[in-house]
Amino acid sequence: MNSFLNGLKKFFSALVNVLTLLLTIFPQLLRFLRGLRRAAHRCFRKPDRGGCCLDLPPTVHLRADPMLYSQFWLMSQGLAVTWDNPDIQIYDMIGNPVAPVGLIPDQDYQVVVRIWNNSYGAPAAGLGVDLSFIHIGIGNTHFPIGITTANLGVKGSAHCPAFAKFIWHTPAEKGHYCLLAQLIWSDDANPNNNLGQKNTLVGETHSPALFAFTITNDATVARRFELEADMYAIPELPRCPDATPLSTTHAATTEGRYAESQRRWAAALLKQAYGMFPVAPDWKVTISPQAFGLAPNGSQDVNVSIERTSGKFIGAQPFNIHGFAAPPNGPRKLVGGVTLYVQGA
């Protein structure tokens, strides 16, 4: 009886609601008809909620996207890359930054890996970070440095970026090292942007600067290798607009996150696409050999000479050497690279 009376009491307030709704009867009719059209499309079946599994909407089922500067991912999307990874930095044990070239053998160094999250909604607690290195010239074998974890917050939060710190004891043999950082996350919105490399060499310009490194075919089939050079460097960051900051809501209502993301990719491809940074006419880069075949586990020493063809050069100029490999009748794909810094006195 109480609920009957309660219902009766609610009659008038609901009537007022309905009378208010009459003011918007035409938009309502449109909405109603749109719903009916969708219902007809689905043969008037209700959305399924049974079965074995939960199909939660992406508005609540969130996935983190832990990432770092990942050359393989960026180039697969058509962007130029540098092998001087901005998210991997080596420090000596008192905290001075050092380049990966000329490291003292049998010595402790600190390596910091910076991790970003491309998700606005999903953090990643206990994210695995695996650091290893390739001792170039020693068969290109991977040597583990360590695995640690980091707590990565959502984009824009106090816990993003997160940092993973390692102590690395360099091998007793002198050499050239390429550092590899791999993020480990099982439910990743984009697992392809989790591997970053830092691989650099430095040479003086005195007529010409000479570099040497070894390429090893670690595939189980013979492959043909091609090396390409460019002069891409990470551009100066533009100053952020001073205008009133966009709120997330504003951004979502004006164009939506997906559209914003598409727009940013398109803009980056206009300015930073692979192929847009050829070696300038006042430089000459000679790669020897530039193309060659390698049997499985076969190696090839490569020499690169870089010289200025006109004028004097002061400062440091990066040159990227990208390695591509293709199996017989297979597609060519990026297999690695190195950034060579030429220093002018």
Next chain:
Amino acid sequence: MPFHQFTQCYNHTPGDKPFNESDLASFALGVSAPGLIAAIMAFLSGANVLGFIIVAIQYAVTITAIANEWLFHRLCCVTGDQCAVGTVEAPPKINPLLGSFDNDQFFDIRLMPHRHNDEYKGPNTAISASLPGPSLDGLTEFTAENDIFLDGFQGDLLKPFFTDLPYDPVDSDCPVIDFGEVAKGTKVTRCTLHCEAEGNFWAEMKATAAAQALAVGAGAAAGAAGGAAAGCAIGAIFCGIGCLIGAIIGAIAGGLGGAAAGAYLGASAAFNSDPGDVNDANVGDDPLGQLVNGDQVVVFGTHVYDGFHQGWHEIHPLKAIIKVADPKLAMALPYVEWDPNFPISDTGPGGLSAGDMRKGLASPTFTAAAKNTKNDWCQLLREAFTPATIHTQGQPENRWTIHPAVDGCSTDGSPLPPPPIR
């Protein structure tokens, strides 16, 4: 944040009773009574057009009143937004009645670090007598700390909060019942955390009530006219007055049928009103995938008492659910589940000893590991929903998509610094 919220919990005061399944029919009758009486009077006096207009208006009023109760007078606020870590239990069956007229997505989680066998197989004794159990396998009772309601940890989310509202044991809508682990009809205390991601059905029903009323009114009128004509034709076969009797019966049946058809169309339109919005989505390059029984997750949402059922606490609306790291990969923050039969020669996740795994929450080491995992996850997830983070996410330097060094910007014009030593 992109989650959908149409309901609003309210602050319960003593004496107030939230909208409940058992009151639904009489509530609907009460709110419909004025229109029903007016419509009958109109039809009896021959003002059929007016009668159908009243039917239409009353339909809209009834739908609106029920929607108001469903959206704003069903869920009692408990402790605000809460976060929990647990394991997905099989999706419960869909409720009859209004539960089936709802497009919420729901499921239960078993709170970490409990086993499925910790779940109660009858009314629990934790609240009445502070005693553990009765658990499914009877092993939880040996270490009271591992009883779900007595764990002093996440089980607090489930424990009764309101003293004047029922928390009755249930004989449906509970994993141990859905799994067939207790005899049919057995009443058990719910001890899993129910979570609901909101659909827009009732909000849409309310928003388009006037348009639906047109469908119901027109359907009733057309049905009545058709029914009367058919009834008359059939009745006339038997005798002269048969036409009149047949027409009356046909008009009533046709009117009800037509109204029901209009209401069905209205509900179908509401069920299919949400086209989804890819722009809200957590854009990823891999399919989102499904959540299945046994997935280990962290959930975040509003902690409420759902008065529509026998009374239980739940997360409603669910604002976020994230799979925790694969147990094989989780190193520092493992998902832990105690096990009284853990093999003595094995090591538990995160390096926990067999003894710790067997003691569960009776082991300080195990408890610390469980709390560490929950606290770290929940700190990060709460942070994602703070106004400060949401504001910062709108700043231009956080709108990058590819990488901050590629399509980012700098507040002071300086380049992206290398990762610092901390």
